[in-house]
Amino acid sequence: MSPRTNDGEREQPGHPDAGRPAPQARRPEPGTGRPAPEPEARRATSGDDVPGTGTTGSASEAEAEAEARDSGRSGEPAPVAEAETEALDSDEPTRVTETEAPGSGEPAPVAEAETEALDSDEPTRVTETEARESGKPTRPAEAAPHGGDERVAAVRRVGAAGRRWRAVHLGACAAMLAVALTAGAVALGAVHEQRGVPVSAAAAVSPGLLAGGDLDASITALQAHLRAQPRDFGGWATLGLAYVEQARTKGDPSRYPQAEQALKRSLALRADNDQALAGRAALAAARHDFAGALAFADRTLKQNPYNERALSSRIDALVELGRYDDADAAVRTADRRRPGVPVFTRYAYVHELRGDVTTARRVLERALAASSSPGDIAYVAAQLGQLAWNQGDYATALTHYARALAADENYLPALEGRARAQAASGHQAEAVKGLELIVARYPLPGPLVELGELYEARGGAQDAAKAADQYALVDAWTAIARANGVNADLDTALAAADHGDRATALRAARDDWSRRHTVHTADALAWALHVNGKDAEALPYARQATATGYRNASFLYHLGVIEKATGHPQDARTHLSAALKLNPGFSVLGAREARTALKSLEATK
Numbered sequence: 247m248s249p250r251t252n253d254g255e256r257e258q259p260g261h262p263d264a265g266r267p268a269p270q271a272r273r274p275e276p277g278t279g280r281p282a283p284e285p286e287a288r289r290a291t292s293g294d295d296v297p298g299t300g301t302t303g304s305a306s307e308a309e310a311e312a313e314a315r316d317s318g319r320s321g322e323p324a325p326v327a328e329a330e331t332e333a334l335d336s337d338e339p340t341r342v343t344e345t346e347a348p349g350s351g352e353p354a355p356v357a358e359a360e361t362e363a364l365d366s367d368e369p370t371r372v373t374e375t376e377a378r379e380s381g382k383p384t385r386p387a388e389a390a391p392h393g394g395d396e397r398v399a400a401v402r403r404v405g406a407a408g409r410r411w412r413a414v415h416l417g418a419c420a421a422m423l424a425v426a427l428t429a430g431a432v433a434l435g436a437v438h439e440q441r442g443v444p445v446s447a448a449a450a451v452s453p454g455l456l457a458g459g460d461l462d463a464s465i466t467a468l469q470a471h472l473r474a475q476p477r478d479f480g481g482w483a484t485l486g487l488a489y490v491e492q493a494r495t496k497g498d499p500s501r502y503p504q505a506e507q508a509l510k511r512s513l514a515l516r517a518d519n520d521q522a523l524a525g526r527a528a529l530a531a532a533r534h535d536f537a538g539a540l541a542f543a544d545r546t547l548k549q550n551p552y553n554e555r556a557l558s559s560r561i562d563a564l565v566e567l568g569r570y571d572d573a574d575a576a577v578r579t580a581d582r583r584r585p586g587v588p589v590f591t592r593y594a595y596v597h598e599l600r601g602d603v604t605t606a607r608r609v610l611e612r613a614l615a616a617s618s619s620p621g622d623i624a625y626v627a628a629q630l631g632q633l634a635w636n637q638g639d640y641a642t643a644l645t646h647y648a649r650a651l652a653a654d655e656n657y658l659p660a661l662e663g664r665a666r667a668q669a670a671s672g673h674q675a676e677a678v679k680g681l682e683l684i685v686a687r688y689p690l691p692g693p694l695v696e697l698g699e700l701y702e703a704r705g706g707a708q709d710a711a712k713a714a715d716q717y718a719l720v721d722a723w724t725a726i727a728r729a730n731g732v733n734a735d736l737d738t739a740l741a742a743a744d745h746g747d748r749a750t751a752l753r754a755a756r757d758d759w760s761r762r763h764t765v766h767t768a769d770a771l772a773w774a775l776h777v778n779g780k781d782a783e784a785l786p787y788a789r790q791a792t793a794t795g796y797r798n799a800s801f802l803y804h805l806g807v808i809e810k811a812t813g814h815p816q817d818a819r820t821h822l823s824a825a826l827k828l829n830p831g832f833s834v835l836g837a838r839e840a841r842t843a844l845k846s847l848e849a850t851k
Contacts, residue, residue, distance in 0.1 A: 305577075305581045305585065305589060305590045305593035305594070305609045305612070305613075461488060461491060461492060461495065462492070464488060465485065465488045465489070465492065468481060468484060468485045468488060469485070472485065477515055478515075479511075479512045479513075479515035479516040479519055479522065480512070480519070480521055481512075482508050482509070482511045482512035482515065482522070483508070483509060483512040483519065483521040483522035483525050484521070485508045486505045486506070486507075486508035486509035486511075486512065486522065486525045486529070487505070487509075487521075487524075487525045487528060487555075489501045489502070489504045489505035489508060490502070490505045490525070490528050490529050490532050493505065493532065494532060495658065496688065497658070497687075497688040497689065497690045499533075499726060499727045499730040499731075499732050500726065500730050502529065502532065502533060502730050502731055502732065503730055503731065505525070505529050506529060506731070509522050509525045509526050509529065512525070513526075518545070518549055519549075520546045520549040520550040520553050520556070521553075523542055523545050523546040523549065523556070524542070524543070524546045524553050524555040524556040524559065525555075526538075526542040527539045527540075527542035527543040527546060527555070527556055527559035527560070527563075528555060528559050530542055530559075530563075531559050531562045531563060531566070532732075533731050533732045533733060534566075534732060534733035534734070534735075534736070535731075535733060536562070536563040536566040536567050536761075536762060537563070537567065537761070539559050539560075539562065539563040540560060540563035540564065540567070542556075542559070543556045543557075543559045543560035543563060544560070547560070551583065552583050552584055554580075554584045554586070554588060554589075555588075557576075557579070557580035557583060557584055557589065558580065558588045558589065558592060560576055560580075561573055561576050561577050561580060561589075561592045561596075562592070564576055565592075565595070565596065565599070565764070566762060566764060567762045567763075567764070568762050568763035568764035568765070568767070570596070570599060570600070570794065573596050574596050577589065577592050577593045577596050578593075580592070581593055586616070587613050587616060587617055587622050587625075587626060590609050590610070590612060590613035590616070590626075591609075591610065591613055591625070591626060591629055593609050594606040594607075594609040594610045594613070594629070594633075595629075597609070598633065598636075598796065598797075599765065599794055599796050600794055600795050600796070601794065601795025601796060601797055602795075603633065603636075603637060603797060606633060607630070607633055610626060610629055610630050610633065611630070613626045614626040614627060614630065620653040620654050621653075621654065623649070623650070623653040623654075624650040624651070624653040624654035624657040624660060625650075625657075625659075627646045627647070627649040627650035627653065627660070628646065628647060628650040628657060628659040628660040628663060630646040631643045631644070631645075631646035631647040631650065631660065631663045631664075631667070632659070632663055634646060635663060635666060635667050635670070635829070636797060636798065636799070636828075636829060637797065637828065637829065638670075638799075638827075638828055638829040638830060638831070638832075640667045640670050640671045640831070641671075643663065643667045644664060644667050644668070644671070647660045647663050647664040647667065648664075651664070658684070658688055658690075661680065661683075661684050662681075662684060662692060662693050662696070664680060665677045665680035665681045665684065665693075665696070666696060668680065669696075669700060669831065669834055670829075670830070670831025670832075671831070674700060674703070674704065674834075677700060678697065678700050678701070678704070681693050681696055681697040681700065682697065684697075685697055685716070685719075689719055689722075689723060690723065691720045691723055691724070691737045691740075691741055694716045694717070694719050694720050694723070694741075695716065695717070695720060695740075695741050695744075695745065697716050698712075698713040698714075698715075698716035698717050698745060699713070699833065699834050699835045700834055701713040701716070702834075702835060703834040703835060703838070713745075717741065717745040717746060720737070720741045720745070720746070721741075721746065723737075724737055724738050724741075733758075733761075734754075735754040735755070735757045735758035736754070736755075736758050736766065736767060736770055738750065738751065738754040739751045739752075739754040739755035739758060739770040739771070739773075739774050740770055740773075742754065742774075743755075743770070743773050743774045743777050744777070744835075748774070748777045748778050749778070751774040751777065751778075752774040752775065752777075752778050754774075755767070755770045755771040755773075755774040755775075756771065756774075758770065758771075759771045759787075765790070765791045765792075765793075765794055765796050765798075765801070766791075768787045768788070768790040768791040769787070769788065769791035769798075769800070769801045769804055771784075771787045772784040772785070772787035772788035772790075772791060772804055772805075772808060773788075773804045775787065776788075776804070776807065776808050776811065781808055781811040781812045782812055784808050785808050785809070785812050788801075788804055788805040788808045788809075789805065791804070791805070792805055792821075797828060799824075799825040799826070799828045799829035799832035800825070800832050800833060800836060802821045802822070802824050802825035802828065803821075803822065803825040803832065803833075803836050803837075803839075803840045805821045806818045806819075806820075806821035806822035806824075806825060806840065806843065806844075807822070807839070807840075807843055809821060810822075810843055810846075810847060815847055815850070815851075818843070818847055819844065819847050819848070822840050822843055822844045822847070823844060825837075825840055826840055826841065826844070
């Protein structure tokens with residue numbers, strides 16, 4: 247996924263338009279992504295904002311104000327913008343008896359056993375065989391101890407046994423990764439201190455609880471409420487959204503089937519309720535089904551044009567489908583209808599993709615000034631940190647990440663971003679320590695690859711084996727993700743091109759490109775073609791990846807290497823130099839290779 251989408255923002259269960267507390271929505275997975283809109287033209291500074299949002303101005307007003315300052319104009323600054331309840335106590339994983347017809351958007355009938363999701367002690371799991379072949383989630387097999395060191399040691403023992411078959415290694419990794427995810431997951435059937443008290447859906451998922459990071463307690467309270475009122479369609483929708491958020495924040499894709507069942511239950515109770523439809527859009531985006539996310543967002547907006555989550559998911563989907571002009575129109579529509587932090591951050595990213603870093607920074611700063619909850623502060627500050635890191639400003643990035651972690655010390659994008667900035671600043675020991683703590687709790691592709699590369703760069707006696715362990719766990723994660731309905735082609739292509747099977751990388755990149763044409767998929771396909779010796783075919787994709795003006799040092803590095811391989815030395819020098827000037831620490835291994843390639847070009851000048 248792209249670095250800004252589905253990989254960090256906290257979703258806020260709740261329905262502002264149905265009498266529930268208005269969510270202070272947050273953003274999206276590790277790794278390498280952000281959000282999507284509705285094509286409709288938008289004005290820069292009109293006064294037709296949504297009634298009741300008078301304290302929040304639009305992102306475009308912030309942009310217009312900044313432009314006025316830059317051109318010498320003056321002006322006042324704009325404000326910132328039935329089922330049987332006995333099934334609820336089952337420890338068995340959830341099951342679905344009928345599935346939704348692909349593309350229809352119609353909810354399937356809900357099996358009685360769906361409500362088992364409420365009290366399952368573990369999310370749906372996969373065995374090592376099913377992770378590779380069947381795609382059907384099950385409970386985990388017996389596996390290694392929970393600790394990060396034990397898991398890595400066990401992976402190494404499997405490898406040391408001769409690495410007899412890749413399938414054996416992958417299976418062991420999948421089993422150990424399932425244990426790691428289980429260790430970090432919530433025991434959903436745990437006794438809550440208010441379990442005996444009837445809980446309304448609104449109280450169960452109040453903004454205060456979620457902003458304080460108490461999502462697990464909110465889910466427990468929602469489950470208690472739904473045992474008492476199993477026909478509360480809004481409660482089921484809220485639970486589904488909470489599962490989506492739990493999957494994201496814990497890096498555990500096995501929550502997604504539970505989210506899907508809860509949302510289907512909501513739609514079975516009341517078809518076309520916009521809260522559940524918006525939840526389906528968010529779930530589809532989290533699984534990287536962006537065409538599905540767009541379809542569900544459009545259905546939601548027909549029911550309620552001001553549904554904030556649907557507006558945000560629509561922006562996410564359009565961005566991730568590579569429809570950047572439509573995304574720009576949609577983010578302006580969302581900014582007019584529901585100005586606020588979720589829209590501001592998306593507005594900033596659409597500008598960043600076009601190379602307008604100044605506007606992106608100003609809008610994010612405005613969003614941070616408008617943020618009051620710890621969750622929003624952590625999210626926006628981490629986005630500012632990512633923006634600064636992309637431009638090679640590591641000191642500023644570390645300052646923003648520190649602010650994010652002061653608001654939420656466990657916020658994964660800020661933890662990962664801080665480690666990346668530390669490594670780029672020359673503090674590799676601190677970066678390794680930080681990433682080791684992260685992957686012990688959140689074994690996601692991005693941190694796993696970064697830690698593996700730091701081990702490679704360090705070059706100690708055991709570091710090559712340690713790096714190989716991290717890359718093997720990426721394979722295990724993608725197997726588990728696929729088994730739980732997540733399209734992991736982009737993650738696979740990015741990791742396998744440098745640290746795995748090159749043919750697999752190319753196949754995954756081509757599959758992802760067949761569905762969407764984004765700058766990130768163009769770059770991934772170009773690099774996968776390059777490592778497979780197909781540089782002439784790779785060059786147009788590498789150029790397309792940089793055509794929007796998006797300032798990404800990794801993209802420039804890939805383009806320069808491919809230009810060098812295709813006999814364009816002057817262009818290669820230009821782009822390799824630009825990559826190192828923009829962000830000299832963009833990758834501990836990539837930056838080293840870029841310098842080597844540039845020296846080679848200079849020597850043959």
